[in-house]
Amino acid sequence: MAVPRSSGSQMRILSIDFSIPYLLKDDNYPIGGWAVQLSIWLRALENAGHEAALLTWKGALAHVGSGQQIKLIETYDPEHGVRVAKYFYSYIPKILAAARAYHPDIMIQGVCGVHTAIMAFVAGQLGIPFVHRVVSDMNVDERCKVGLRFYEWLAYSWARHRTAAFLCQNEYQREKLAALFPGTPIHVLHNAVVVAEDAPAPLLRAERRYVAWLGVFRHGKNLPLLFRIAQEFPAVKFRVGGMPERQVDQSTLDAVNGLRHLPNVELVGLVRRADVQQFLSEATMLLSTSDFEGFSNVFLEAFAVGTPVITRRQVDPDSIVLRHSLGASAEDELALSKSVKMFWDMDANEYNALAQRCQIYVKANHSPTAKARELIAALTPLVAKSKHPGQPL
Template identity: 25%
Template sequence: MQKHLVITIDKLSWGGIQRVMFALAEALVDRGVGVDFAVCEAGGALRDKVPAGVRVFQLQRNSNLATRLAALRSGIADWKTLLRPVLLARKPPGHLVYLPSFVGYLQAQRPQVILAAGRTLNIMSVMARRLAGSTARLVLSEHVAPSCDLAGSRKWGRRYLPPLMARAYAGSDAVIAVSGGVAEDLSLLTGLRRSDIRIIYNPIVSRRLVALADQPSPHPWLEPGQPPVILGAGRLVEQKDFPTLVRAFGLLRRERDARLIIVGGAKNEMVTARRREELLALAREMGVDADVHLPGYVPSEQVPAYMARAALFALSSVYEGFGNVLVEAMAQGCPVVSTDCRSGPSEILEGGKWGPLVPVGDHEALAGAMKAVLDQPPEREALRRRGAEFSVAAAADRYMSALFPP
């Protein structure tokens, strides 16, 4: 009988979790696993890029009242634990409003294994398995150190999720963290034993990813004979801290010729335009606006061509779950620098062996690190070999072991 897995995903638009789960799903289908996506929001730029053989099930949004009643009936926690994050919050957190719909999916499709991809989807999946009376194996995955984006959340209910997470995660069959830092943070926050949390690095590098570097040059600044280009990539959100990168670039330009390209957008065109203008205004203030370009959203299959031709990739994040873009850049032989943020970059770069690590928010240190790498770049082939260690095949093998243990 064919193995049958369902992966819960919030939406089919560009993001780190989506790219990881798409790569994993494709690799598991190649291993003979039947894979479903249970998706909260099935529209988006990735709708037509779902791997062949993966079935997509659109979950339906339910009322806040129905969600609260279902959460109570699930019995995974007492009403006091549910009170502030679910029952009294203006809206139930994250994607819990899809809970009754996911219960219906589990009862109708009866998968053997559930893989939840993200914090509130983890909680929802534990509740849904209980409510559906399902015997499916339940594996939860944590992609960002929870203390980084819960403690300072503007959403009142989210700040009270940790006790509910502790109860929910204890009700799973396995918990996966994408880095050692995420595992440590999750253990401290929930009380889960560190030894009970598996670390599986993200599935990133494949032959197809490496081959994407052979595309034509995607930008005139990346043509031969042009000044060296520093590349940044990611969503235009506070977490990525691109203002620090722009400030660092401004300092660097006082000492040497260079250009900066930052690819990525925000949640919609209006927010993208506003944040793009904020970064360009900062570049004008630094006197480097002529050497800074923000093209906005770039399809993920085009980004490797930027990385292969850039002189340097810079990650300026305040926090990460893993830092996929560092691996993607190294796989193309692109030198890297990064903030020493939680969590992932230090593990990827082995404490600075493969690229400098600088304090979060320190634009002077970042500028110095960028200059040092541009002045004395590492061997590109060595970077490619390090990037290749984070292969899709290796991660898929580890996921198979966690999802379908002997």
């Protein structure tokens, strides 16, 4: 017997991700920004009175254990199957069966690739809207196709044309998608970060001892630039948190090896979720050397503990660092390098005022509760239209 979809203001939302179980266990596993953000969304949606669940890999429930707020639904084992063919005889049927049993009102997926197409197809089979969350600037321009296998690009391209709405992280993404998909609803929804009500005040400058860098070691994070900056300032202490992704390029490996041999650099390995706050709170600044992002979670995590961000203009999301004076938003590599030295040498009183400003900003603008309301506001007309075809958005 079919279970009716949710009624009234409550919404039933289904998403997919295969790394959140590792995040929930705080495993020694590289976690992307979308998984962190999706976990925040799922908890915030539940707290707001909606139902939300996550499709994930077979065996995840036993791996994670009990007591998790996020509802996990197992699908398939990604370690088994014949390449490409497995999508048709295993992955799609299992995801479709699991989704049908959950009876969602709407499906959301982030990160470009085959799963975008699978979720779009499944949503179509269920007669419900499919929404795609863009998680990087490169997903909306010519760089997207370069990073995907041919069949992945075909799948992703097919899915984007069947998307009921896009959720973007910044205005650049919105503008690019608006040109590609005129008429499709596109919403800018900035990332959220959890800040406890009783969060301690930021540490004073005298208690901060290093420049922090935090992320997955991969091409777009530009570790060669980090290496050059650390070389330039031998009197400045750098602590680098992160680990390589499964397939890492040679220039990144060379940069990591170079960093390992600099006396002013400490490679601390993967910083577990439970330790991120302390790692960032004791830093004078968070340095980002990335070539591209969308809306970096670690920026918000730094602001939450009063740590300013030193970044490049192209990855300052909607220029929030520049507009709100939360650090430095550098035009080029030279300016980025100069900013590191300037903030390291900043007057303590000026620095302490900056640290307070960072924490006040993030509390006022990026709470999970507020972002969940924005998300539901974007999804509500889509669900209403699917239940009442012909209704204008």
